[in-house]
Amino acid sequence: MTTPQQSPALDPEESPGTGAAPESAAPDRDFPMRRGCPFAAPAEYAALRTDDPVARVTLPTKKEAWVVTRYDDVRELLSDPRISADIRRPNFPALGEGEQEAGAKFRPFIRTDAPEHTKYRRMLLPVFTVRRVRAMRPAVQARVDEILDGLLAAGGPVDLVPAYANAVSTSVICELLGIPGENLEFFRDVTRISGSRHSTAAQVSEALGGLFGLLAEVVAARRREPRDDLISKLVTEHLVTGEVTTEQLLSTLAITINAGRETTTSMIALSTYLLLDRPELLEELRADPSLMPAAVDEFLRVLSVADSIPLRVAAEDIDLSGRTVPADDGVIALLAGANHDPEQFDDPERVDFHRTDNHHVAFGYGVHQCVGQHLARLELEAALETLIRRVPTLRLAGSGNDVTVKHDSATFGLDELKVTW
Numbered sequence: 071m072t073t074p075q076q077s078p079a080l081d082p083e084e085s086p087g088t089g090a091a092p093e094s095a096a097p098d099r100d101f102p103m104r105r106g107c108p109f110a111a112p113a114e115y116a117a118l119r120t121d122d123p124v125a126r127v128t129l130p131t132k133k134e135a136w137v138v139t140r141y142d143d144v145r146e147l148l149s150d151p152r153i154s155a156d157i158r159r160p161n162f163p164a165l166g167e168g169e170q171e172a173g174a175k176f177r178p179f180i181r182t183d184a185p186e187h188t189k190y191r192r193m194l195l196p197v198f199t200v201r202r203v204r205a206m207r208p209a210v211q212a213r214v215d216e217i218l219d220g221l222l223a224a225g226g227p228v229d230l231v232p233a234y235a236n237a238v239s240t241s242v243i244c245e246l247l248g249i250p251g252e253n254l255e256f257f258r259d260v261t262r263i264s265g266s267r268h269s270t271a272a273q274v275s276e277a278l279g280g281l282f283g284l285l286a287e288v289v290a291a292r293r294r295e296p297r298d299d300l301i302s303k304l305v306t307e308h309l310v311t312g313e314v315t316t317e318q319l320l321s322t323l324a325i326t327i328n329a330g331r332e333t334t335t336s337m338i339a340l341s342t343y344l345l346l347d348r349p350e351l352l353e354e355l356r357a358d359p360s361l362m363p364a365a366v367d368e369f370l371r372v373l374s375v376a377d378s379i380p381l382r383v384a385a386e387d388i389d390l391s392g393r394t395v396p397a398d399d400g401v402i403a404l405l406a407g408a409n410h411d412p413e414q415f416d417d418p419e420r421v422d423f424h425r426t427d428n429h430h431v432a433f434g435y436g437v438h439q440c441v442g443q444h445l446a447r448l449e450l451e452a453a454l455e456t457l458i459r460r461v462p463t464l465r466l467a468g469s470g471n472d473v474t475v476k477h478d479s480a481t482f483g484l485d486e487l488k489v490t491w
C-alpha cells in the first residue's frame with residue numbers, strides 16, 4: 071500500500087536530534103520508522119545515533135530486535151565474524167512473516183553463512199568485476215537509449231518508474247543473465263510481492279515459484295544449447311559439473327534478479343526525483359557531466375534505498391557502543407543511519423557532488439557487500455546521464471504532489487513518478 075507523498079519542498083528534511091531521548095532497551099519503539107522526506111533518513115535515526123545507538127525495537131512481526139545507527143558500529147557489526155545472516159535462525163529480524171518463511175524455504179544465499187554463502191558468492195563474483203562490467207557499458211547504453219527512444223516517441227506525461235527505471239534495470243539484468251523477451255511487469259510484480267512486508271508466506275512462495283519456473287525453463291534450454299550469457303556460464307561451470315543442484319542454481323539466479331532489479335529501479339527513480347526537486351543540482355550536472363560518477367555515489371549515500379536489507383542475528387554476545395547485543399538476538403545494521411552519521415560525513419543532509427572520501431555503505435559492508443555494485447553504478451550513470459542530456463525540459467507532471475512513496479517494501483523507493491517534457 072502506498073501513501074501520498076508530500077512534495078519534499080513542502081516537507082523539509084526533518085531536523086535531526088529533536089526527538090526525546092528514548093529509554094534504553096525500551097521495546098516500545100516500532101520499526102521500521104518512516105521517512106518524512108524521501109531524500110533523508112527517518113528523523114528518529116539521528117536521535118537514536120546520539121541517545122540510543124544500539125536500540126531495542128519491535129518489528130511488524132511483533133518480534134523484538136536491535137537496530138544500529140552509527141557508521142562505525144554498522145561497519146563493525148557487518149564485518150564481525152560472530153554475526154549470522156542465516157534466515158532459519160528463530161530470531162532472524164525479517165520485516166514480514168512471508169519473507170521469513172519463504173526465505174527459509176528457498177534459501178537465497180544473501181541469507182546464508184559461510185561456507186554455503188561463500189560458494190555461491192564465488193560463482194557470481196567473476197561476472198561482476200570492474201573489468202567485466204566496464205565491457206558491458208556499450209550494451210547498457212544501447213538499452214538505455216532504446217528505452218528512452220520508445221518513451222519519447224510515445225510522449226508524456228509518463229510514469230517514469232515502470233517506463234524507465236524498471237525498464238532499464240530489468241532489461242539490463244535479463245540481458246546479462248540471458249533471459250529472452252523479458253516481461254517487465256512480471257519481474258516488477260515478483261519483487262513487489264516478495265519484498266512487501268504485508269505479503270503472506272503463501273503469496274511470497276507463489277511469486278517466487280513463478281520466477282523459479284521461468285528460470286528453470288531457461289536453465290534447461292541453456293543446458294541443451296549454451297550461449298554467451300551468465301546462465302550458460304553457470305550451467306556449464308557449476309551445474310553440469312555437479313557442484314550445485316538445479317534448485318540451488320535457481321535460488322542464486324532468483325536472488326540476483328531480485329536484489330539487482332528493485333534497488334536499481336528505486337535509485338534511478340529517486341535520483342531523478344531529487345534532481346527535479348533541486349534544479350541547482352540538475353544544472354550543476356548538466357554543466358559538468360564528468361561529475362556523474364561522484365553524483366551517483368552521493369545519491370547512493372543520501373538515498374540509502376537498501377537501508378534495512380542487512381538483517382542479522384548475533385551468534386555470540388556482541389558489544390557495540392557500550393551496549394551488548396546478546397547471542398541469538400536479531401539485529402539490523404541501518405545503512406541510512408550510517409550514511410547520515412555526522413561523525414563520518416560533514417553536513418550529511420547536504421547533497422554534495424564534490425565530497426571527498428565518500429566511503430558510504432549503501433552497498434553494505436563485509437562478506438555480504440553487494441556483488442552487483444559496479445553494474446549498479448554503471449546503470450545509474452547511464453540512465454541518469456542519458457535522461458538529463460536527451461530530455462532537457464524534463465519536469466514533474468502536474469503539481470508534483472502525486473508522487474507516491476513505497477514505505478512497505480524491503481527497498482525504499484517510489485511507486486510512481488509522473489513526469490513530462
Ligand code: HEM
Pocket residue numbers: 155179180181191243325326329330331333334337375376379380381432433434435437438439440441442443445446
Ligand atoms: C543501487 C543498486 C543496489 C543497491 C543499493 C544494492 C544494495 C545491496 C546491499 C546493501 C547488499 C548487502 C545486503 C546484506 O548485507 O545483507 C547487497 C547484496 C547483494 N546485491 Fe546488491 N544492490 C544494488 C544493486 C545490485 C545489482 C545490480 C545486483 C546484481 C545484478 C545486485 C546483487 C546483489 C547480490 C547477489 C547480493 C548478495 C551478496 C551476498 O550476500 O554476498 N545488487 N546489495
